Amino acid sequence: MRRVDLANIETASNETTRNINRNLALNLIRARQPISRAELARLSGLQRSTVSLIVEQLIREKWVVEGARGRLPRGRRPTFLKLNELRAIIVADVHPGSAILALADVSGNLQWQETIALSQDPKAGVKQIVTAIKALVKRHPDRIFEGIGISVPGGVDDKQQLIFAPNLKWTNFDIRSALERGTGLHVELENAANTCVLGEIWFGQTSGVSHMAVVAVAEGIGVGVISNGHLVRGLHGMAGEFGHVSMDPNGPLCQCGARGCWEMFASNRAAERYYQKASRKSSGPSFAEIMQLTDKGDALAQKALEQMAVHLGLGLRMIVAAYAPETIMISGEFAKQWHRYGTLLEESLRVHILAGAPPRLIPSRDGALSRLRGGIALVLQRYSSLSHK
Numbered sequence: 001m002r003r004v005d006l007a008n009i010e011t012a013s014n015e016t017t018r019n020i021n022r023n024l025a026l027n028l029i030r031a032r033q034p035i036s037r038a039e040l041a042r043l044s045g046l047q048r049s050t051v052s053l054i055v056e057q058l059i060r061e062k063w064v065v066e067g068a069r070g071r072l073p074r075g076r077r078p079t080f081l082k083l084n085e086l087r088a089i090i091v092a093d094v095h096p097g098s099a100i101l102a103l104a105d106v107s108g109n110l111q112w113q114e115t116i117a118l119s120q121d122p123k124a125g126v127k128q129i130v131t132a133i134k135a136l137v138k139r140h141p142d143r144i145f146e147g148i149g150i151s152v153p154g155g156v157d158d159k160q161q162l163i164f165a166p167n168l169k170w171t172n173f174d175i176r177s178a179l180e181r182g183t184g185l186h187v188e189l190e191n192a193a194n195t196c197v198l199g200e201i202w203f204g205q206t207s208g209v210s211h212m213a214v215v216a217v218a219e220g221i222g223v224g225v226i227s228n229g230h231l232v233r234g235l236h237g238m239a240g241e242f243g244h245v246s247m248d249p250n251g252p253l254c255q256c257g258a259r260g261c262w263e264m265f266a267s268n269r270a271a272e273r274y275y276q277k278a279s280r281k282s283s284g285p286s287f288a289e290i291m292q293l294t295d296k297g298d299a300l301a302q303k304a305l306e307q308m309a310v311h312l313g314l315g316l317r318m319i320v321a322a323y324a325p326e327t328i329m330i331s332g333e334f335a336k337q338w339h340r341y342g343t344l345l346e347e348s349l350r351v352h353i354l355a356g357a358p359p360r361l362i363p364s365r366d367g368a369l370s371r372l373r374g375g376i377a378l379v380l381q382r383y384s385s386l387s388h389k
């Protein structure tokens with residue numbers, strides 16, 4: 001289980017060597033647990049005595065616990081180390097009108113989750129999240145809460161402020177500070193697509209993340225890109241807003257003010273619109289209902305998702321032209337229908353590849369859960385020297 005590419009770890013000049021070694025050890029324990037001190041020394045390249053000191057500190061701080069004793073052919077029986085399961089991270093995945101809250105341990109295991117309704121007003125919405133988190137903390141008095149990782153559908157700048165969110169409309173409100181004040185916990189805020197990318201780096205199965213794009217499909221479409229091994233953020237963190245590139249100037253009006261944006265044709269909301277239009281009724285099923293109807297063989301639902309898939313594929317060409325990724329991962333509920341629509345997407349993409357092989361197109365393994373895993377990574381990366389710029 002290799003989670004962090006140690007070759008890419010850069011030593012930050014403002015951190016002391018001790019902190020860097022501590023984070024290195026912590027990351028290795030997380031990635032290779034259960035692990036012995038000897039193995040930790042071998043993998044980290046640190047002296048056995050240094051490793052022993054760091055481990056004692058980590059045990060004192062309740063980050064690491066000693067587990068089972070190992071068996072060797074002869075001699076001493078080493079005690080294995082693992083991360084303390086009681087150290088917890090809270091994740092909030094915010095959507096327009098609702099949020100998924102989850103509790104995870106620092107090893108990245110999701111232990112509990114619930115969906116709460118959210119007000120359209122940012123102040124009231126954040127208050128609802130705070131209330132739910134406080135209740136969650138109260139229910140788990142044995143946990144040591146490390147922080148909150150929150151993903152939002154929109155552009156997040158370097159100060160972790162939401163500056164562009166046409167579907168959520170929570171800009172001009174300091175979500176992060178309000179959450180920190182309300183809960184007393186440290187908060188890390190990030191764009192949903194970038195959150196998915198981080199989740200993939202930390203917990204994913206893709207080996208080699210030098211050139212990769214994650215397309216987060218939900219109410220809108222967000223794109224997170226790793227290019228040459230770095231998360232692309234751009235000026236004010238606004239890189240990757242492909243969802244708002246217009247594909248048809250006469251198309252439907254998008255929340256951003258433009259017409260015919262990619263997400264108007266390829267998001268969950270687009271599928272809802274396709275269905276409603278085809279049914280000739282004043283209202284139609286939600287995306288979740290369309291997904292269920294598809295499984296039941298509903299022709300309109302299947303047609304709606306087919307249209308969504310074709311348009312997703314069309315838009316992927318922008319990402320290929322801009323970044324030439326080796327892998328494109330599609331995350332979101334739509335990924336659960338990969339067995340039906342994955343081929344359509346691939347075909348739509350393949351026709352217009354300029355040179356070489358088309359990128360590998362894959363669904364995220366666990367649909368909407370990739371954002372939650374990313375939320376865990378948001379908090380964890382504070383303890384890693386893995387570059388996040």
Ligand SMILES: [Zn+2]
Nearest residue numbers: 244254256261
């Ligand atoms: Zn738009």
